[in-house]
Amino acid sequence: MKKKTWVITFLSAAFVLLFPMLGIAAEKGDLEEVSSSSVSASQANYVKGEVIVKFKDKVSLNQQNNLLANLNAKIKADVDAVKSPFLVLEVGNVDAVVKALENNPNVEYAEPNYILNATWTPNDTYFSPSYQYGLFNTDADLAWNIARGSSSQEIAVLDTGVDYNHPDLDGKVIRGYDFVQNDWYPSDANGHGTHVAGIAAAETNNGVGIAGMAPNTKILAVRVLDANGSGSLANIADGIIYATDAGAEVINLSLGCDCATQTLENAVNYAWNRGVVVIAAAGNDGVSTTFEPASYPNVIAVGAVDSNNRKANFSNWGTWVDVMAPGVDIASTYPGNRYVYMSGTSMAAPYVAGQAALLTGQGRSNSQVRSAIENTAVYMNGVGYLVEHGLINVNASVQY
Numbered sequence: 001m002k003k004k005t006w007v008i009t010f011l012s013a014a015f016v017l018l019f020p021m022l023g024i025a026a027e028k029g030d031l032e033e034v035s036s037s038s039v040s041a042s043q044a045n046y047v048k049g050e051v052i053v054k055f056k057d058k059v060s061l062n063q064q065n066n067l068l069a070n071l072n073a074k075i076k077a078d079v080d081a082v083k084s085p086f087l088v089l090e091v092g093n094v095d096a097v098v099k100a101l102e103n104n105p106n107v108e109y110a111e112p113n114y115i116l117n118a119t120w121t122p123n124d125t126y127f128s129p130s131y132q133y134g135l136f137n138t139d140a141d142l143a144w145n146i147a148r149g150s151s152s153q154e155i156a157v158l159d160t161g162v163d164y165n166h167p168d169l170d171g172k173v174i175r176g177y178d179f180v181q182n183d184w185y186p187s188d189a190n191g192h193g194t195h196v197a198g199i200a201a202a203e204t205n206n207g208v209g210i211a212g213m214a215p216n217t218k219i220l221a222v223r224v225l226d227a228n229g230s231g232s233l234a235n236i237a238d239g240i241i242y243a244t245d246a247g248a249e250v251i252n253l254s255l256g257c258d259c260a261t262q263t264l265e266n267a268v269n270y271a272w273n274r275g276v277v278v279i280a281a282a283g284n285d286g287v288s289t290t291f292e293p294a295s296y297p298n299v300i301a302v303g304a305v306d307s308n309n310r311k312a313n314f315s316n317w318g319t320w321v322d323v324m325a326p327g328v329d330i331a332s333t334y335p336g337n338r339y340v341y342m343s344g345t346s347m348a349a350p351y352v353a354g355q356a357a358l359l360t361g362q363g364r365s366n367s368q369v370r371s372a373i374e375n376t377a378v379y380m381n382g383v384g385y386l387v388e389h390g391l392i393n394v395n396a397s398v399q400y
Contacts, residue, residue, distance in 0.1 A: 046112035050076070051097050054086040059106040067104060071097050088113060120144050122205040122215070126331060126339065132210055133307045134199075134326030134351055139395035140213055143358060147398040148204075149217030150361040155200050155250045155353050156243035158236065159193030160229060161186040162221035163335040166194060168202045168209035169219065177242055178223040179235040186223035191334050195342050196254050197221070198333030200350035201357065209339060210331060213354020213394075217361065220248050225255060237267035240278075244271040249360040252353035253280040253299075254346035256291050265296050272298035277356040277366045281345035288318035295320045300356075300370060304328060304348040309380050309391055315345055317386040323377045324391045325351035355394045362398065372400040 051073070055064050068075065068089065076088040091097040094112050101110035121127075121141075129136045154174060164173035164187070178186040188194045197219050204215035224239040225231035236255065243251050251271055271278050282303040283291030294301035301320060304312040304327025311317060312328050327348035334340045352373065359369040376396035377389035 045115045046094065047115060049090055049092070049094065050113035051089045051091050051094055051101070051110060052086050052113050053089060053101050053110040054108045056106055056108050063106060067101075067106065071100055073097055120148075120205075122211045123207050124202075124204060124211045125208055127204075127211040131331045134330060135211060135213065137307070137309060137326060138351065138355075138392050140351075140355070142395035143355075143398045144215060146395075147358040147362055149201070149214035149354075149357045151216050151218060153250075153357060153361055154218045154220040154246070154248045155214065155252060155350075155357050156220040156222055156246070156248035157193055157197045157200065157252050157350070157353075158222045158224045158239045158243065159188075159196050159252075159254060160190035160225045160227070161188035161193045161223035162197045162219060163188045163194040163333070164221060166198075166333050166335070167337055168206070168333050168339075169194070169197060171203050171206075172201055172212075172217075173197070173219045173221050176220045176222040176246060177239075179239050179242075180223050180226050180231065186221040188223075188335055189227035190225070190229055191340075192229055192254070192342075192346065193221070193223070193225070194335050195330075195332045195340070196252060196346060196350045198339075199330060199347060200252060200354040202333055209333065213351055214357035214361075217354070217357040220246060231255070233261060233263055237263050240264075240267040240271050244274050244276050248276060250277045250279065250353050250356045252350050253278065253293055254344075254349045256280060256283060256293055258283070258285075258289055259292055261292065264293050268293050268296050268298050272366060275366050277353075277360065277369050279349050279353045279356060281349040282321045283316040284314040284344050284346075285316055286314050287316055289316070290318070290320050291316055300352060300373065302345060302349045302352045303387055304343075304345045305380070305391060311386060312343070312345075314343070315348075319388050321387040322374055323352060323389045324348065324380070324387055352392060355392055355397060358394065358398055372397040376400050 073089040073091045098110050101107045201214045201217045201219050202210050202212035204211040222239045224236045278299045280294035280299045282294045282301045301322045303321045303324045304315040305324045306328035325348035328343045329341045330347040356369050374389045376393050378393050379390040
């Protein structure tokens with residue numbers, strides 16, 4: 001249990017922004033223009049109760065009908081403009097019928113009536129494993145064939161504000177409230193919030209910059225931290241309540257302290273009880289000590305891994321940490337129309353916030369979203385035992 005005297009002293013000061021351990025990472029020179037990579041097909045699905053079969057040429061109609069009758073299979077009427085060289089069957093058990101037909105010498109082939117999807121490859125300049133490894137290591141690029149979020153939904157980024165004039169954010173950001181200046185212009189005088197926003201939901205497939213985890217989801221900018229990356233407990237709690245009342249489906253909190261505060265937990269519970277998914281960074285002290293608000297029951301706590309899926313040396317850990325996400329050398333948006341690399345659990349949290357937005361866009365409740373994220377996380381050697389679950393797998397979660 002934390003020492004109450006320490007907590008009271010700390011709460012009289014400010015919340016600490018989760019900067020990288022050595023501050024903002026330097027830009028790695030000019031980011032070069034690269035071509036997009038191909039997106040692989042998602043896990044195969046098929047039309048329920050339908051099988052395609054092609055009989056060998058010399059098999060009579062009588063033989064075909066007898067075989068199908070034994071399998072309780074009915075031929076589906078061919079009503080389109082092409083006379084197909086195969087038959088589509090309506091069956092009860094697709095797997096059983098396919099297996100029986102494959103084992104019959106009169107059948108050339110049999111297979112489920114698979115569903116194929118358009119593969120989607122964003123044309124953003126830096127969309128490649130070289131620059132945005134996090135999207136590929138978590139299979140987000142595959143998930144986009146199934147879910148991309150919704151423009152009617154919002155991820156609230158409670159941070160240092162957002163540069164809503166950035167060319168990779170200007171079409172996505174909804175101006176919320178600035179609790180630092182008490183106005184409606186939550187601009188970013190630090191850079192941290194803009195970087196977080198880009199990871200979660202930068203404009204995607206717009207021919208420039210990076211791709212965001214949730215390509216179609218809006219960003220609600222809520223400034224609760226000042227230019228130094230600090231903010232009061234009251235402002236952060238009010239920011240959570242504001243974002244909830246404003247209709248955000250997901251709230252990202254790349255901030256926190258090693259403290260116990262009922263005010264903050266009450267605000268988190270307010271959001272959760274109204275259907276919001278709350279994501280928070282686990283902290284950058286490299287310890288197992290809990291970090292708030294990440295450790296609260298109604299928050300998904302996110303630790304950080306590097307490009308090799310190893311726990312970042314700065315990332316906090318423990319069974320109170322729910323999942324891990326990329327958080328080392330993450331390229332994202334930055335004020336002044338720039339793109340920079342930054343590291344920290346602050347960068348890992350918006351990956352999960354973007355993932356949550358893909359899931360809420362599928363119509364899932366916050367508890368269903370949490371289950372999908374946690375139950376599809378992948379165990380990693382050297383990391384799995386350090387946290388409750390493993391590395392997020394976005395493609396698996398949207399199919400969960």
